[in-house]
Amino acid sequence: MVKTPGQGGLPPVNGGAPGFGRIRLRRRAKNVGGVALSLVLTLLGLLLVTFIIGRVMPIDPVLKVVGERATQAQYDAAYQAMGLDKPLWQQFLRYMAEVLRGDFGRSISTGHPVIDDLKRVFPATFELAALGTLIGVFVGVPLGVIAAARRGGWIDQIARVVALVGYSMPIFWLGLMGLLLFYGILGWVGGPGRQGIIYDGMVPTVTGMILIDSLLASDWGAFRDAFSHIILPASLLGYFSLAYISRMTRSFMLEQLSAEYVTTARVKGLSERRVIWGHAFRNILVPLITVIALSFGGLLEGSVLTEIVFSWPGIGQYITKALLAGDMNAVLGGTVLVGTCFVLLNLISDILYRVLDPRAK
Amino acid sequence: MSDPLLSIRDLRVSFPTRSGLFQAVRGVSFDLGRERLGVVGESGSGKSMTGRAILGLVRPPGKVTAERMDLGGQSILNLPESKMRALRGARISMVMQDPKFSLNPVMTVGQQIMESYRLHSGQGGRAARDKALDMLRAVQIRDPERVFDAYPHEVSGGMGQRIMIAMMLAPDPEILIADEPTSALDVSVRNEVLRIMDKLVTERGMGLIFISHDLNLVAQFCDRVLIMYAGQVVEELAAKDLHNARHPYTQGLLNSLPRLDHQVDRLAVLQRQDSWRDQTPPLRSGA
CATH class of the missing domain: 1.10.3720.10 (MetI-like)
Known part of the structure; x- marks a missing residue:
């Protein structure tokens, strides 16, 4: 009688040795997922902190851009262009998007981005x-x-x-x-x-x-x-x-x-x-x-x-x-x-x- | 007894401390043949230190002196480290208390067994692997290939101790010192580990020094027993004669154990006496 799959008792148990190796690999893959998640969260926290520092510092970012002698209209235009009239969470999203693009703004002291x-x-x-x-x-x-x-x-x-x-x-x-x-x-x-x-x-x-x-x-x-x-x-x-x-x-x-x-x-x-x-x-x-x-x-x-x-x-x-x-x-x-x-x-x-x-x- | 494997006379181990010289072992003498010798005593009685002194593992500033310490007729007292290293593992080996700590956690079981075998036999990796698997089988590990690749934290305590025995017996030593080999184990696997160790030691005609604080265990398992107190052997007797012990310390130890055969309302508390500290030579009977 020809033996067909699924016939005759239990299937062989994985060649005898279930092997710690494979279990270990799977466990590691799961860990890597956890590590990646904690990485993303930590970076988010970092951005949140720098964002808040940027907002609470008593340095007016608009003035730094438009200069001391700008008119009120120029000031307001820049204020809006920088999104400072929006709610904070929108500002934070905007900040995140900028950082992800590698855009940290322009340095005032060197004049370069x-x-x-x-x-x-x-x-x-x-x-x-x-x-x-x-x-x-x-x-x-x-x-x-x-x-x-x-x-x-x-x-x-x-x-x-x-x-x-x-x-x-x-x-x-x-x-x-x-x-x-x-x-x-x-x-x-x-x-x-x-x-x-x-x-x-x-x-x-x-x-x-x-x-x-x-x-x-x-x-x-x-x-x-x-x-x-x-x-x-x-x-x-x-x-x-x-x-x-x-x-x-x-x-x-x-x-x-x-x-x-x-x-x-x-x-x-x-x-x-x-x-x-x-x-x-x-x-x-x-x-x-x-x-x-x-x-x-x-x-x-x-x-x-x-x-x-x-x-x-x-x-x-x-x-x-x-x-x-x-x-x-x-x-x-x-x-x-x-x-x-x-x-x-x-x-x-x-x-x-x-x-x-x-x-x- | 003709030609003992190990012959020790007046072994002393001392450590300098701030309050003077502390003597951990104070004049221990015994011969070991192809037999199972039990060494019993409470903690601090110097039994482990005796084992380490035989292996040359007393680190400075500890000092080992003896009138004689011969292995197979040759003196091994204060041999230079390189000569001692060639004996260690190859001719005298030791199994320690807790496999959780005595196996290296970052090396696989196989690597650790092969290491000592390759060092002393000079064999290649292939032969060492076969030997390691054989040894794992000899200590009745059912799935040696799997255990070979496992790390120590992946095996149980009883299995860990069997691995330890396999590792230490792989280079075929003549003497095995077992320092409380079952104290850290579950009672249920204790006997199994002892049985395996006993079988291997007897088959190979080795000498075994079994260090323990467990009088009953030693009485069951050994041929001869040394009772140590405060760095000295106070009594030496055949295991079967243990209940006829004459030294008050041995009697005290025996009386402080619960008995199965008759009711004991209150276990005796051992009353130590200063005179036991300086009693030489040891009482001998039967041996």
Whole structure:
């Protein structure tokens, strides 16, 4: 008798192994939906806050546009054109639509649309913050791990002093001393600014990050020049994030190293290196990512002092100047951008949790 | 007993503290053959520390001294870390109390079992995988392929402890130290785990040091029992002779347990005496 489907007892149970894999995938897909929703809500909240700040600030946006000597008729026309006669919720919808189009209005201090200004200043900050964070991670994490593994040893003591100095030194002083020593006396690095004068504007702008743009254009001279300019401020920011990251890494590691599974790993006869990096370190990745993301986010805000000391045309300087000039469009545009970066960084670290920790639901 | 697997004389473990030297183990001596040796005592009696000292896992500033600590006729007392590492896992292994904490939460069960086997056997991944699946089968896990790929939080406590046993026995050690292996488990799976461990240890002719605070369990399960108090062995006797214990501490422990065979209105509370702290040598009977 030929066996036909649907005949003869129960169907085979999925080849024997139902597999955790598929269940996990489905669970993850569901999570991604939840994460996306919370992302949208957070961004909405951010826009609401910037919108309200824009409305309650005692700066008349209409006057800023039409100027002091406008007639009442001109003022009213502008007032209506900006939609300020409409109910608040309509104004908010209009604001949202504008922001989604990337229209933050015109900056009064620079005369350019805010979005164009941000496209110029944000990559400068991003480049600096990214390099600083890379330095902080690649030096700070191993330093913290080794300090925890050799608790009380000389590396631990050095790490402690390094972190203490990092916490307590004023950054502008270190920056000025760094410029004096490495630029003024030794001449090892480029001076303030992002580029030397001969390379200024020579590299076509693609990403706005000069290191990457010069690589894309295969312009090695420009790359070397940009690198010699960025390395000192980036090291400085890197030092500060290193101080923080190494301390956090050390305390996370100490907690894990006293865990039972570490004893298990030692009982197995694994080498100390394998116990530390293969077992304990993998368990601190999740909290460590949060620390790194927060530290990177902090740098993305633009460290105003560093940017001023190094004449770095970044977003910190831009927002500060705009704030002092009462240039609300620029301030709010910058705030929305920085806030969005924070939300995105949180999203990325959230996704990484799920990848790295099998227990994350 | 001829040629013990492990021979220990006058083992001492001490830690410097602010108020002077604290002695966790104060002169423990015993021989271990291919048998099941129970070590019983209350918390802080030094029984776990004895186990860790044998494995060379007492971290500085803790100090281990002994007149003798021989494994198969060779001294393992204060061996350099690299030599000790080659023994650990390969010749002496340990199962700890709670699989929830003693398994690495971010590695799959299979990875963790293969790791110790590959390290000591020098075999490749394929052979290690087969061995790991065999070991999972040996500890009576019904669906070894599935468990192999599972993470520790996805298995139950009893299964976790069986995985732990599989992992520690994979490189075929001669001695297994089981440090309260069932204390964190549900009573219903306790016996199953013990039975599996007993079977594997007996089949392989291993020596087992079973550390527990549970007198009844040890009496059922072991051949010989050491009773520890305040870092010393106060009494040593065959498990079947436990009810004939002579030391007042052992008697006190026994009297503080509820009995099935006759009514006890009020359980005795153990009255400790200072003289027990400094009584050497241990009382011996039957063993």
